[in-house]
Amino acid sequence: MGSIRRPVLFVSYAESGLLNPLLVLAQELSRRGVEDLWFATDEKARAEIGAASVKTPVEFASLGDVVPQMSAVTWDDETYREVTQRSRFKAHRAVIKHSFAPESRVEKYRRLEAVVEEVRPALMVVESMCQFGYELAITKGIPFVLGVPFVPSNVLTSHVPFAKSYTPSGFPVPHSGLPRDMTYAQRAENQLFRLRTLGMFMNSSMRKVVEEDNLIRTELGIAPEARQMMARIDHAEMVLCYSVPELDYPFPMPEKVRLVGAMVPPLPQAPDDGGLSEWLDGQKSVVYMGFGTITRLTREQVGALVEVTRRLEGGRSVLWKLPAEQQELLPPPEQLPDNLRIEAWVPSQLDVLAHPKVDVFFTHAGGNGYHEGLYFGKPLVVRPLWVDCDDQAVRGQDFGVSLTLDRPETVDPDDVYDKLTRVLGNSAFRKRAEYFSSLLRDAGGRAAAADLLLGLPALTEAGPVIPPAPSTAASAND
Incomplete structure (x- = not known):
């Protein structure tokens, strides 16, 4: 006899700046006694996920080893110098050059696909930089929440001209470091930043990477709608942003974007701190x-x-x-x-x-x-x-x-x-x-985020009767 299950599956890269806010949220759900919590990430974070359990387990699902292209801590010194140079556009271009590696997503996507087939989540909570995570959620039709550890305009503003953007025309482009009130020269720089980003994808070497990306997406069966530039926003049930409106320049905020403030666990977090x-x-x-x-x-x-x-x-x-x-x-x-x-x-x-x-x-x-x-x-x-x-x-x-x-x-x-x-x-x-x-x-942090998550239809409406997971559970944790 099966039972109604509503598993929640968190998905993130293992970089601490990306992982930690979702880990705080998963731990808050565990603290509340929410059942069937899973966290899929790279093997190196196994111990951290294991330590997140409070009242109910947070199960670890391994996505394998860290992909060097997607982990800035593993980049060589020359790459580090390129991505941190003071020319903001050149640094932005270098980050895209070194992290746009379509083949690096293949194993992650397939491992996550296997986890999803076993766990059968009612809801996924995907870190905003985790492209394979939201692509899979969209492709499989699984409701998902996007977690954002930046100011909201970072994910709501297009980097290229003529593309969909949730912020108004002339808004500072992410990674440009430009202010809201710009001089004429800064406005020109802002527009040029977009044009130069678009131009990057028109040179022959980058076009080859784009073609490879398209082939890999087709091979993996990724849905066409998951390939749109704002897909992670458009298809999310909710966008959880760990900020407040007043810490970004003002613009009309989409209703699905919920700003809950910093994700801070109960303190002291480490009472035994060596003096x-x-x-x-x-x-x-x-x-x-x-x-x-x-x-x-x-x-x-x-x-x-x-x-x-x-x-x-x-x-x-x-x-x-x-x-x-x-x-x-x-x-x-x-x-x-x-x-x-x-x-x-x-x-x-x-x-x-x-x-x-x-x-x-x-x-x-x-x-x-x-x-x-x-x-x-x-x-x-x-x-x-x-x-x-x-x-x-x-x-x-x-x-x-x-x-x-x-x-x-x-x-x-x-x-x-x-x-x-x-x-x-x-x-x-x-x-x-x-x-x-x-x-x-006042924004509520982890408590507000957990309330919003638990209030979503995917977790409140009567879902399908899902049989117990097969005995292959160990494979997701190997």
Whole structure:
């Protein structure tokens, strides 16, 4: 005798900036006792998914190893330099060049297809960068929710002219780093950004990749409607965006877009933090430096940040999350200032940002870090890294919550020190950050996202009677 099942299947790449918000949501559903939760992602995230279970299991479905083209942390140094160069269009072009690899989706699509055939989800929750995830949902006719860790216009604005866009004409193109109020030259730059993006796909080498993409889509049986430029928006039941309207430039928001604020789990997230909390307690004022998992600093840049820390001595301490492989670029220990604490990894960045002694967040302004810093009322100093970071940086500066380095590529100590002391010395930055903190908290975060998800027809209406999963369950977890 079968039973009515309404499985929910989360799908994401395993990059932390993409995975973590969906993981918080899956954990919230588990905390509420929701049954039949599944999470499909790359093998390297198996332990993280396993740790998400609270009252009910969150089952892990492996999509295999990480695809190097889709994982910025695996790119070689030359590629890294190309995608993080300061010419925003050239960086944007380099990201497309290195990540538009149709063959890389084949195994992921087929593995996910096998998971879907076994789990038979009533609803899929797909991270917005996970193309094979929403293509499969559209092709199979499975209701899906799109999760977006950026400001909403990032996924609602077309990169090319003459294409469908949910934002008005002249809106800043994603990855351009342009403000809402543009000069004549900036308006021209904005239009040129679109035209140059379109032009990329007209050269012979890129046309070959597009042809290969079309062949692979046909081979996989991907539905034509899944190939449209705005397919992930048009066909989604709902778009869950981890922001608030006030943190983006204003435009008419589609009804299906629900802004729920930052996805923050219950805190403390890591009570046993190796004495880090006690150290924070003992400081007068702390600058937290954390540039995500992708940033690769040079020896000169590391030295510049050490010099900035030295200049802050006499009342300000610095907590620096610096990966172990980059710590070899530091000066000898005896040359490091006493007000500097370096950690290869902090157990919870959220716990750090929540600490009352942390007064400013020095960040690359990735989607999660940008919103998380403001969720805890911390003003920002921004060294934008790439793509969406430039867009969030310009909005933060326009909204009075941050300052952006003038020379992020060199990390000039005078520039960094100037921006940090200006933000620390002007209470207006903190007041604006606290204002946005209240908006982000009022948006409801993980609780609001879970309520919206559980209220969708796919999970509330009587669904088909689905027999128990066959005994091949282990195959999805191999």
